[in-house]
Amino acid sequence: MRALALAAALAAMPVLALAVMAGAGWASPIPALVAIALTLLVALGVASLWMHDIGVLTEAVRSLASDVPAPAPGHPALALLEEPTRAVESLARRVATSGALVDRLQRADAAIVERLPDPLIVLAADRSLLRANAAARVAFGTDIGAVLRHPGLHGAIERAFANGTSQTADLTLPVPVQRDVNAAVVPMDPSLADGGQAVVVLSDRTQERVLDRMRADFVANASHELRTPLASVIGFIDTLRGPAADDPGAQQRFLAIMAAQGARMNRLIDDLLSLSRIELMEHQAPSEDLDLPRLVSRFVAGYAPRLAERPAAPDVQIAEALPRLHGDAGQIEQVLQNLLDNAVKYGRPDGVIRLTVQRALPGGRWPARSGVVLSVADQGAGIPREHLPRLTERFYRVDTSRSRAVGGTGLGLAIVKHIVNRHRGQLVIESEEGVGTTVSVWLPEVVTEE
Ligand SMILES: Nc1ncnc2c1ncn2[C@@H]1O[C@H](COP(=O)(O)OP(=O)(O)O)[C@@H](O)[C@H]1O
Ligand SMILES: [Mg+2]
Known part of the structure; x- marks a missing residue:
């Protein structure tokens, strides 16, 4: 329909001129009619080719605007549209490359979150769970919801969203086994590719606390083990100076006990030293x-x-x-x-x-x-x-x-x-x-x- 209108517009002036010329007797009517018919025909042809080319271009531009990857535009029938078509072609290529780049960045973003060794939870704008990475799924499984509801963490999330600054919280999770977890809530601005507005990084500190406790216990135990023989030796020294000062029999007995206690302290220190030496080299397997x-x-x-x-x-x-x-x-x-x-x-x-x-x-x-x-x-x-x-x-x-x-x-x-x-x-x-x-x-x- 639009091709017809275009053809009419193209042919209007020459046809009118020919008709006027024939009417006024400046041209003989038969050749004028033939010329009019030819003009109309050519106008129709040009109009329909043009419409086709414009259709091709429109299609190419439209597909650029949509998410569907742009196919290479068809070739124009008229040289007139060659240049715009080439421009659209290069635009399409640019859009396709940057589209692939955006896609790659999005996937990289998801992969980084997924593969980080620390448990990580991504929150949506409404503070709900958007996704949890592999480490979080392994560490907390179905308890992630409970972790997010923990009052300490909940408060930190609210503060992080309100202030736009990172917040931390120390949590003790009672079930299924008691765990000490340190949580850091990091608001994301701009947001992550999937719309994540904040990331919660959880680090399990249980092992560290257990080690701290063990270290403290060890020092307490070692001191206690040493103090017992030491107290006995000190006690006997007092006895030897005082009540047993003039009793050679008792002195011999007490000195024997003191020697045994001294030997015991010696053994203890030997064992403690060899334990610490072995621990220091434990990571290095012998090669001889x-x-x-x-x-x-x-x-x-x-x-x-x-x-x-x-x-x-x-x-x-x-x-x-x-x-x-x-x-x-x-x-x-x-x-x-x-x-x-x-x-x-x-x-x-x-x-x-x-x-x-x-x-x-x-x-x-x-x-x-x-x-x-x-x-x-x-x-x-x-x-x-x-x-x-x-x-x-x-x-x-x-x-x-x-x-x-x-x-x-x-x-x-x-x-x-x-x-x-x-x-x-x-x-x-x-x-x-x-x-x-x-x-x-x-x-x-x-x-x-x-
Ligand atoms: N062969 C054994 N038969 C029975 N009990 C043993 C034996 N070996 C070790 N134990 C027990 O294990 C404990 C720890 O052993 P060990 O670390 O060698 O310390 P220690 O011999 O200095 O007490 C011992 O106190 C003892 O109760
Ligand atoms: Mg032993």
Whole structure:
């Protein structure tokens, strides 16, 4: 329809002129009519081609305006529209590139939030949950709603939205297990690509608090362990100066006790120092070769005097042709010393102490990798099951007075545990009441890299 109107507009003047000329007798009517018809025809043709080109351009511009990616515009039939079409083409390319860039930035924004290692919650303008990243889903699962409703965090969110500044809050979440969480609410201006108006970063401080508590407990325990013998020594010094000043018999007795207490403090300090030394190097696995069979036989030979006091000879079995191991000989000797000491101290005096070194069967109770197991078994009274998981804690003893009476510091198994950790091994304590205790240390075979 519009093509017709355009054609009429184009042809109007020449047709009118020809008609006037024919009417006035300046042109013969037949050629004038033919000319009029030709003019109309050409005008119609040009108009319809033009309309087509404009249609193509309009379509191209319209698709640029919409979200649909712009297809390359068709080609104009008339050279007249060539230039605008090319301009639209380059515009379309520009729009497409910046569209891809915006898309990439949006996805990058989502990926950063999703993959940050700290739990992160994105809030919408109405303070509702927009999304929670993977770490938050793992840490809080379905409790995220409860976390957001926590009065402390709720207040921090309100303040952050009201002031436009970051706010923090310390929360204690009672369920499912008590957790100490530090929350930082960071308002987002401009907002995130998905419309997020604020980000809540949660850091679980439970572990730190537990460690702080453990450190404090450790210092308290260590001081207490040292104070007891120290108090006794000070007490005896007073006695020796005063009431026992003229009693050589009592003096001898008291001095013997004082010597024993001094030795106990010495042992404690030795154990504390070796524990801290081992802890300092725990992250660094030993890299020197360890000839475990040789080390064990030599150690047992040196330990023989203590074992000789016992009625039953120890049963020592060391397998041959064992996998290659890395290890710190001094530390493995410390392990042997502590395990044999325990077997001697807590085992049945007339029982057999069995020491074995053998290849570990992968799988089952040992890791799937190949390795070697060193174990010390005694036939003592055993350890009640509930104590087993805690034996490697510092100063943990089943029976403190018995341990003290036999010269224990309560640190032996903690030292063993740290040495085994440093060797990337495993420590297993098995015990059956009335039957005996077996402590096993698994050490991994050296993996030789080609
Ligand atoms: N072979 C064992 N039989 C029975 N109880 C054991 C044995 N080994 C360790 N225990 C218990 O574990 C506790 C911790 O051991 P350890 O850390 O070596 O400290 P310590 O021997 O100085 O008391 C001991 O006090 C004892 O109660
Ligand atoms: Mg011990």
